Amino acid sequence: MILVDGQPATVVDVADRGLAYGDGLFETMRLHQGQITRLDLHLARLQQDCQRLRLNPDLVALKQELEAVAQACVGGVIKLMVTRGSGQRGYASDPQQAARRIVQHSALPDWPQSNFTEGVALFACQTRLARQPLLAGIKHLNRLEQVLARAEWNSSEYAEGLMLDTAGLVTDGVFSNLFFVRAGELHTPLLDQAGVAGVMRAQILELAQQLGLNTYQRPIELHELSSMEEVLCCNSLYGIWPVRRYADLEWPVGALTLDLQQRIANGE
Numbered sequence: 403m404i405l406v407d408g409q410p411a412t413v414v415d416v417a418d419r420g421l422a423y424g425d426g427l428f429e430t431m432r433l434h435q436g437q438i439t440r441l442d443l444h445l446a447r448l449q450q451d452c453q454r455l456r457l458n459p460d461l462v463a464l465k466q467e468l469e470a471v472a473q474a475c476v477g478g479v480i481k482l483m484v485t486r487g488s489g490q491r492g493y494a495s496d497p498q499q500a501a502r503r504i505v506q507h508s509a510l511p512d513w514p515q516s517n518f519t520e521g522v523a524l525f526a527c528q529t530r531l532a533r534q535p536l537l538a539g540i541k542h543l544n545r546l547e548q549v550l551a552r553a554e555w556n557s558s559e560y561a562e563g564l565m566l567d568t569a570g571l572v573t574d575g576v577f578s579n580l581f582f583v584r585a586g587e588l589h590t591p592l593l594d595q596a597g598v599a600g601v602m603r604a605q606i607l608e609l610a611q612q613l614g615l616n617t618y619q620r621p622i623e624l625h626e627l628s629s630m631e632e633v634l635c636c637n638s639l640y641g642i643w644p645v646r647r648y649a650d651l652e653w654p655v656g657a658l659t660l661d662l663q664q665r666i667a668n669g670e
């Protein structure tokens with residue numbers, strides 16, 4: 403099921419600026435028993451990012467469309483895209499042009515259960531994330547760095563990849579955020595120069611605060627990884643996977659990681 407500006411559709415205008423320039427945003431959300439998990443956080447992030455890109459979607463219509471797809475499809479994944487709508491040729495945009503809303507349902511990926519219980523290995527991606535504070539953190543539609551990074555491996559040995567930015571700082575998974583545990587404290591990359599500030603990352607930071615854990619959003623150097631005791635990756639669809647291996651480093655499936663995973667799965 404796909405709705406484009408509220409109407410059932412399978413195609414989008416070729417003049418859409420999302421297609422031409424990646425001029426837009428997206429959210430990927432988990433749908434469970436007709437309810438979108440963490441909908442409030444997704445909408446808050448979307449609104450924040452819309453402000454940064456000066457996009458102005460009709461939020462009332464958008465919420466109705468999300469609700470309609472959620473009711474009709476019950477479970478799976480809902481991908482929402484907001485683009486700057488159709489434009490003339492050229493980068494200049496019309497401030498009066500209405501933003502386009504695309505709401506698309508699909509099935510949940512079939513991850514191996516071992517990803518959750520035994521953890522995953524991260525591929526060491528060579529593709530670097532460009533440092534660009536204007537776009538850092540935003541889940542915008544330009545994802546060519548992730549496309550190139552994901553093309554670097556095709557072995558099922560690696561469930562995710564780890565990406566550095568052009569300064570060599572640990573930044574993101576290809577489709578996930580990263581957390582590191584040391585001495586009972588959580589560390590996650592700052593994402594003020596590159597990367598996507600995911601909704602699951604925000605949820606984990608909030609949960610950690612409720613649990614009284616110290617959390618640090620800060621630049622993380624690659625050499626620090628050898629001193630970390632637990633590593634996890636996360637996103638809105640799968641929740642949390644323990645990370646067992648990256649390059650020549652190995653970690654156990656950590657107790658804090660499993661506790662956070664359980665709490666997130668229970669809706670905390």
Ligand SMILES: Cc1ncc(COP(=O)(O)O)c(C=O)c1O
Nearest residue numbers: 577578579598600601602637638
């Ligand atoms: C590059 C990147 N980083 C992080 C995330 C995690 O974001 P979220 O927690 O909102 O799913 C994603 C999700 O698709 C992503 O593509």
